[in-house]
Amino acid sequence: MDMEHTPALPTSPRARLRAAASAGALLLLLTGCGLIGNTPEEEADDTGDGGDTANSTEGAAAQEAVELPVGSTTTSTAWGPDLEVEIQALERVGSDALRLTVGVGNHTTDDIRHFKNLRDNDLGGYDLSGLTLLDVTTDRQYLPLTVGGDCVCEEFPDRRIRAGVVESTTVLFPAPPEGVETMAVLTPITAPFHGVPLTDADEEIPDPGADAPVILDLTHPTDTVVADYQRHETDGEVTYELAADVLFETDSAELGDAAAQSLERVAAEIDISSADRVSIDGHTDDTGDDSVNVPLSRERAEAVETALNDLVDRSGVTYDVDGHGSADPVTDNDTDEGRAQNRRVTVTFAK
Known part of the structure; x- marks a missing residue:
């Protein structure tokens, strides 16, 4: 028209x-x-x-x-x-x-x-x-x-x-x-x-x-902390820690509507980066056991991979995906806040 x-x-x-x-x-x-x-x-x-x-x-x-x-x-x-x-x-x-x-x-x-x-x-x-x-x-x-x-x-x-x-x-x-x-x-x-x-x-x-x-x-190392993600930057690398509670419903690996804004930001930064490989790692808290947590963390990482693959405009980017369950916490699991921090998907790529 x-x-x-x-x-x-x-x-x-x-x-x-x-x-x-x-x-x-x-x-x-x-x-x-x-x-x-x-x-x-x-x-x-x-x-x-x-x-x-x-x-x-x-x-x-x-x-x-x-x-x-x-x-x-x-x-x-x-x-x-x-x-x-x-x-x-x-x-x-x-x-x-x-x-x-x-x-x-x-x-x-x-x-x-x-x-x-x-x-x-x-x-x-x-x-x-x-x-x-x-x-x-x-x-x-x-x-x-x-x-x-x-x-x-x-x-x-x-x-x-x-x-x-x-x-x-x-x-x-x-x-x-x-x-x-x-x-x-x-x-x-x-x-x-x-x-x-x-x-x-x-x-x-x-x-x-x-x-x-x-x-x-953006050239200086930064740590950005907001409700839905943390962003860490060094001289050569950027890591986003995306809050799983924002991306997914409890015990689900299906991305919710609230995930879009965070993933768009990550995709846009990948677009202007030099990265040809992106690492995506899923993590859970220690509630439950590995038979549930490990596959759930990987499925969540795969869901993020699928979304980023659609959002990233630049060609030639490949993704390495893994799920770690509760094996790599960023803080203790003794409090609700700590467990929420440990439920995350990290996305790491070269600047």
Whole structure:
């Protein structure tokens, strides 16, 4: 079907639903990661502001610029290929900000009401607050600008995506240093958009009075702890410890709906990594015996493998899967909290 485009909305700060600037909700590692996610939401305490890029370690080569607009169908929504996310522009607006313009195309015959699949729950509402930018040359991830903890975003018109229409809206990010020509755009519901070119807008915008920018330096060892996973990083390797209680129902190896966001973040980070092998290991607590725990832990690892194989966009990645039952606890099993920590699936891969 032919799609019409509505104009992008002007950018201005809007009140959002965030109660507090929780550091644990700021790292959207490829969320959709977020690397995160969103990068794609966690960690400001451990890494803080990215600082001067002159002191960062050498990252990957700059990515070849793509021609805009560039679109991708969604990988983790009920609409699947009938919902398309389109990167329309990434523009410098003044010296301190980037304006990202994104269109969402609805190829169905019905309006999608209350569309919030691209938001970060702690930063925004019916908007693009769940998107992040990645500078692959410095391994730095840029989170949306905020005012009082609320995303400097515009909501989608009428909070919906009309049938047969590409609805466009914007979000502001801190600007990278001069000389950065392309960035990756990470969303919670698509594969990463690589090589998005930076251009200069025809106009500047009023200073939104934004909070201090959050730019995460991904080259330093980090430990990120949130409700659904822990992320550990060294110079050469990344490990996600995914909470089994979030991924699965009790005694089940079938992934639940709540697993999608964590797995999308992991998949997005694998996509931009150098890894050609990914290790997936299932673990249980010591409730029950090995005759139950070992096969259950392996079945859960296999379920994660199946999901990641579908979500990872890059070819040439193979998976090593194993189940260990209760043999490798990260803490004691004497408390409910300890047992919950031990029920996990770990995903490890090279940076």
